[in-house]
């Protein structure tokens with residue numbers, strides 16, 4: 001397959017290597033961590049809103065329902081995030 005090219009030293013890199021052997025830049029694959037943080041926050045907001053169906057959302061039941069909905073939304077959300085960024089490659093200069 002066509003190799004990656006390091007943007008710092010223009011060395012071709014075999015796919016799946018985690019460091020450039022010429023300039024030692026670190027190579028990250030996949031979704032950025034911030035995407036999962038954003039997804040977690042969105043899931044928490046949506047979960048809290050969904051907890052509104054419980055008569056008293058500040059009760060223990062409302063709290064449990066909110067967390068349940070948050071986790072329920074976060075799992076497919078993080079799968080979606082990993083999928084859209086699965087071909088992303090980032091070079092980090094040491």
Ligand SMILES: [Zn+2]
Nearest residue numbers: 006009020023
């Ligand atoms: Zn390099």
